[in-house]
Amino acid sequence: MRAALLLTMLFAAALPAQELVVGDGAPFKTVSAAVAAARPGSTIRVRPGTYREPTIEIRTPRLRIVGEGWPVLDGEGQREIVNIRADDVTLQGLVFFNTGIAHMQDRAALRVIEAARCTVADNRFRQTLFAVYLQRAVDCTIRNNDIVGAGGGESSNGNGVHLWHSTGIRVIGNRITGQRDGIYFEFSRGAVAENNRSEANARYGLHFMFSDSCRYTDNAFVANGAGVAVMYSKGITMERNEFRDAVGSAAYALLLKEITDGVLVENKFIGSSTGLYLEGASRFEIRGNEFRANGWAVRLMADALDNRFVGNTFEGNAFDVATNSRTLRSTFDGNWWDAYRGYDLDRDGRGDVPFRPVRFFALVVERHPEALLMLRSPVTTVLDAAERVFPVLTPPLADERPLMRPPR
Amino acid sequence: MTSRARWMVLIASFVMATAYVLPLWRVDLIAPQYPEGLGMYIKINGVEGLKPQDLNSINNLNHYIGMKRIEPDAIPELRYMPWILAGLIAGGLAVAASGKRLALHVWGGALALTLVAGLADFYRWGYDYGHDLDEEVAIIKVPGMTYQPPLIGSKKLLNFRATSWPSGGGIALTLAAGLVFLAVLDTRRRALLGAVLLTAAGCANVPPRDLVVNQDACEHCKMQISDPRFGSQVVTTTGRQLVFDSPECLAEFLERTPADKVASIWVLDVENPGTWVSAEAAGYLADANLRSPMGRITAFASPAAAEAARARLGGRLIDWAVVRGGAAESVHGGP
Numbered sequence: 001m002r003a004a005l006l007l008t009m010l011f012a013a014a015l016p017a018q019e020l021v022v023g024d025g026a027p028f029k030t031v032s033a034a035v036a037a038a039r040p041g042s043t044i045r046v047r048p049g050t051y052r053e054p055t056i057e058i059r060t061p062r063l064r065i066v067g068e069g070w071p072v073l074d075g076e077g078q079r080e081i082v083n084i085r086a087d088d089v090t091l092q093g094l095v096f097f098n099t100g101i102a103h104m105q106d107r108a109a110l111r112v113i114e115a116a117r118c119t120v121a122d123n124r125f126r127q128t129l130f131a132v133y134l135q136r137a138v139d140c141t142i143r144n145n146d147i148v149g150a151g152g153g154e155s156s157n158g159n160g161v162h163l164w165h166s167t168g169i170r171v172i173g174n175r176i177t178g179q180r181d182g183i184y185f186e187f188s189r190g191a192v193a194e195n196n197r198s199e200a201n202a203r204y205g206l207h208f209m210f211s212d213s214c215r216y217t218d219n220a221f222v223a224n225g226a227g228v229a230v231m232y233s234k235g236i237t238m239e240r241n242e243f244r245d246a247v248g249s250a251a252y253a254l255l256l257k258e259i260t261d262g263v264l265v266e267n268k269f270i271g272s273s274t275g276l277y278l279e280g281a282s283r284f285e286i287r288g289n290e291f292r293a294n295g296w297a298v299r300l301m302a303d304a305l306d307n308r309f310v311g312n313t314f315e316g317n318a319f320d321v322a323t324n325s326r327t328l329r330s331t332f333d334g335n336w337w338d339a340y341r342g343y344d345l346d347r348d349g350r351g352d353v354p355f356r357p358v359r360f361f362a363l364v365v366e367r368h369p370e371a372l373l374m375l376r377s378p379v380t381t382v383l384d385a386a387e388r389v390f391p392v393l394t395p396p397l398a399d400e401r402p403l404m405r406p407p408r
Numbered sequence: 409m410t411s412r413a414r415w416m417v418l419i420a421s422f423v424m425a426t427a428y429v430l431p432l433w434r435v436d437l438i439a440p441q442y443p444e445g446l447g448m449y450i451k452i453n454g455v456e457g458l459k460p461q462d463l464n465s466i467n468n469l470n471h472y473i474g475m476k477r478i479e480p481d482a483i484p485e486l487r488y489m490p491w492i493l494a495g496l497i498a499g500g501l502a503v504a505a506s507g508k509r510l511a512l513h514v515w516g517g518a519l520a521l522t523l524v525a526g527l528a529d530f531y532r533w534g535y536d537y538g539h540d541l542d543e544e545v546a547i548i549k550v551p552g553m554t555y556q557p558p559l560i561g562s563k564k565l566l567n568f569r570a571t572s573w574p575s576g577g578g579i580a581l582t583l584a585a586g587l588v589f590l591a592v593l594d595t596r597r598r599a600l601l602g603a604v605l606l607t608a609a610g611c612a613n614v615p616p617r618d619l620v621v622n623q624d625a626c627e628h629c630k631m632q633i634s635d636p637r638f639g640s641q642v643v644t645t646t647g648r649q650l651v652f653d654s655p656e657c658l659a660e661f662l663e664r665t666p667a668d669k670v671a672s673i674w675v676l677d678v679e680n681p682g683t684w685v686s687a688e689a690a691g692y693l694a695d696a697n698l699r700s701p702m703g704r705i706t707a708f709a710s711p712a713a714a715e716a717a718r719a720r721l722g723g724r725l726i727d728w729a730v731v732r733g734g735a736a737e738s739v740h741g742g743p
Contacts, residue, residue: 103637103681104698104721157634164699180634186703202622203634209703225622226632250632251623257630279630364422367415377423386501 023047023071031065031073032056038063046071047096055079060161061086067093070124075099075109081128084112090119093165098127101156108133108158112140120145122308126293130158131179139168149178150200157202163188163211171196180201182224185211194218204229205243208236216241227272229255236262246272255296256281263287265307269294275317278330287311288407296322296362306330309399311407314357318375320364332357332399336406344404354398360387363394409507409595416591417458417512420584421500427452427493430576433530435557437466437567449575450530452489454480473555473566474546475537485529492522500588509595516588523585531559614647614673616684628657631701636681638700638707640676646703655692656702659732675707685709692731696723705731 020034020042021027028034034044034229041062042344046356048069055061056073058065063086070093075081077100082091096109111407112118116138125131125147132142155266160176162184163169166182169248171193176182182198184207185191198205205221208214208230215237221228227246236259243253253272254264258280266288269275273293278284279301290313291297297317309332314320320337326340334350339394361380374380409417431449436458438445446465447458451665454476480486496519499516500604538556543549548566555565562571574582619641624633627650633639640658642650645668652658655675662670673687678698686709692716693706698721700706706723708714714725 104679104717106698138707186699195620201436225634226625229631231631248623248632250623250630252630277630364418368419376678378429379422380429383422386498390501404470 017044020044021047022051023049026096028344034064035060035063051074056082058082058084058089059086060089062088064090065092065094066090067095067123070095072097075128077101080107080111081109082111083189084110084115084118087116088346089115090121091123092119092121093123094273095124096128096131099129100129101129101150106133106158106162108131111135112137116140119143124162126146128158129156130162131160131176133159133162133164134166134169135164137163137166137169140166141170142171142174143170144173145175147174147176147179149176149180151178151202159184159207160198160201160386162186163191166191170194175199176201181205181207182221183207185209185214187211189213196220197222199223201225206230207401208233212236215239220244221246221248226251227253227255227274229257230259230262231255231257233259234261237261237265238267239265242268242270243272243275244268244270246274248273252277252299255279256284259284264289268292274299278307279303280304282306285310286407289313291320292316292375295319299323299366300328300330301325302327307331308333310334312336312405313406313408315406319359319362319365321357321397322366323358323397324363324366328395328397330397332397334401334403335399336403337399341404342402349404350401351404354400355402356394356398358394358397360384360394409509409512409591411507413591413594414504414507416587416594417500417515418504420587420591421497421504423580423584423587424493424497424500426580427577428490430580431456432575432577432581434573434575435572437469438571439567448478451486452577453486455483455486456480469568470537470555471545472547472740473543474543474549475555476540476542481558483533489526496522512588512592512595516592519585523581527559534559546723547602612733614643614649614671616641616643616672617649617651618682619651619676624651626651626653626701628652629702633701635701636728637676637678637698639676640687640707641671641684642670643674644669645671647671654700654702655687655705655707655731656700658687662732677709677713678706679708679713683709687731688728690728691715692726692728693718693721693723694726694730696721 018039020038022031022034031046031051032053035056035058038060040060043064046067049069050072052074066301072095073081074097077098081096099107099109109125109128111133114136118140120132121143123145127150131147142161157180159181160179160183164186166188166192169191171183173195175201176198178203181204182201183193186209188211191214196219199222201224203225205224206228210232212233213235217239220242220347223245226394238347246253252274253269255277260282262284264284268290270292272294274296275291277299282305284307286307287310293316296319297314299322307330312335315338337355340351340355342353345352360383431451433450436447446462448463449456499515503515534557538554557570558572560572619633619636619639621636622634626633631653633653638654640652640655674684675687675690677683677685691708691711691716694704696706698706
């Protein structure tokens with residue numbers, strides 16, 4: 001019996017690639033029918049039209065489903081649209097439409113279940129609770145998809161690209177908006193996010209939980225409800241991303257929480273309530289980033305240890321650095337601060353007197369947020385002046401060799 | 409000194425600094441012939457009319473009864489009061505910095521003395537103005553009549569009603585004195601302060617509050633709360649309502665918080681978004697097909713409801729003690 005099965009599989013593999021066409025007047029009327037008839041390695045071409053059918057279950061490996069002229073797969077507000085349970089499946093050029101809302105289920109337009117090497121490229125997702133959900137998937141690529149969630153926030157919203165217990169996933173060049181989290185890596189290792197644009201999602205543009213050894217570069221995270229959160233993870237590389245316009249009392253352009261050993265290099269933090277928030281975040285190299293026009297550029301909590309800030313630019317922030325403690329174990333060396341008023345007599349490009357980036361008032365606000373009412377009041381000016389003369393209360397945190405000119 | 413007391417002293421010092429900008433006292437004179445009212449502000453370094461011409465008008469009126477002109481430049485206190493206040497503020501900063509109990513007591517005593525002396529001095533000036541009338545100049549003479557303005561409150565003077573109350577700066581100084589008093593209490597008897605604060609807050613049985621979805625942040629993990637199916641909440645003995653995004657974060661928080669600070673603990677019923685259930689009475693599923701923001705635990709109205717849902721959602725039924733005790737693994741482990 002086993003030999004027969006093996007023979008059948010060999011025979012199937014030896015056949016030339018089969019092509020099946022779905023559409024009006026084509027051999028197959030529904031995608032499901034074509035999928036049922038397909039052999040491993042087949043290509044299914046889906047012609048323009050709207051397809052209303054039960055959840056399409058793909059169990060055939062090496063299948064390619066290619067949409068021509070944006071065929072719409074309609075979930076009619078009732079169900080998941082495609083489930084992939086086989087390896088090496090490719091989906092391209094499809095429109096996934098309307099999964100509806102489910103309160104007791106994380107309903108996804110496209111769910112990949114325990115499959116390897118899938119490719120999900122150049123598709124559109126509209127009004128989907130979760131758009132792409134990878135569950136125990138391996139080495140898949142999610143590329144150039146356009147995802148527009150139902151918006152609205154509240155409970156009726158899922159994530160754009162969601163990874164759960166998946167390994168080696170690449171998320172590249174997608175545009176995601178109107179979801180809860182744009183991209184969410186949960187219990188996943190070795191994932192990469194590159195060149196995505198995640199904008200106006202209800203919570204985070206990108207969210208990491210318990211996901212080690214991941215990398216995200218060259219992404220733009222704009223006007224998401226609470227910014228970007230990287231939490232409970234190790235070994236994360238973050239380079240050349242842009243974090244903008246995360247505004248609100250619980251919003252951080254980038255929240256690093258319970259996370260160790262990472263690099264944060266050449267990112268831009270612009271126009272947010274808080275640029276970078278570190279709590280329980282340790283051993284990070286924070287180099288060459290720009291912090292512009294934020295309320296707080298950096299909020300460094302007492303339990304953030306051994307972080308190094310080097311060659312960053314701080315410009316036009318209400319507070320450059322705030323902290324909740326007098327004892328800090330992070331260092332600042334050779335950053336550029338627009339508030340620095342020192343001089344450089346030996347002309348080595350470094351200021352001759354240290355810069356203390358923590359304003360006294362920032363410390364007060366950290367402990368008593370209501371005091372923020374007094375920002376720009378004469379009392380605050382008096383306080384800051386008093387503290388400059390008699391620095392006993394602010395943390396002994398200083399950039400000993402501040403740059404005289406902005407880097408780059 | 410406790411660090412709380414040091415903060416109180418520090419804040420008291422800042423609050424005192426507002427007396428440089430806000431007037432200490434306000435005196436109003438109300439009479440039918442001045443429908444828009446007359447009045448003056450007593451500031452730390454001067455006396456000013458409420459409106460530019462008020463002081464002049466008051467001096468002209470006072471002239472009828474033979475009262476001396478109010479000349480701010482002729483009052484020496486107004487010259488040295490700013491310096492006394494500066495000294496007190498500097499002292500306060502020093503006390504907060506040093507954290508020494510003795511320093512707090514010496515400085516607190518000096519502050520109290522200064523405030524009492526200031527009030528006494530103000531009263532003395534009022535008495536002097538009201539009684540030392542020039543019989544030669546006075547046009548209106550009422551035998552036995554004096555015109556001392558009240559220190560606090562209202563008083564009828566001829567056809568004027570004079571009202572005198574502390575203004576922003578005076579209130580600030582009072583508040584500061586109150587804070588320092590609390591700081592002294594806090595340093596001496598913490599329990600006493602607790603009782604005072606508790607009574608003040610009047611917060612015996614505070615109910616849990618509603619979540620503000622997409623606005624509240626989890627007290628423990630700082631994540632914005634965006635899924636109302638999984639929230640949880642602690643009401644503290646001082647009446648603070650702390651919200652969390654998941655039962656896991658609640659458990660982590662409880663692990664680090666002394667039990668005597670917690671008044672009540674609540675979780676949301678996943679089947680009825682927005683409905684609070686006492687954490688002890690609720691039922692829980694671990695590793696069900698629904699995942700909280702922390703990935704593991706889902707709460708139901710009761711253990712029976714959780715068991716009923718397990719048929720559809722899978723997972724394991726666990727009770728509150730496990731949720732609470734197994735916080736570390738459930739948050740950091742993952743299936």
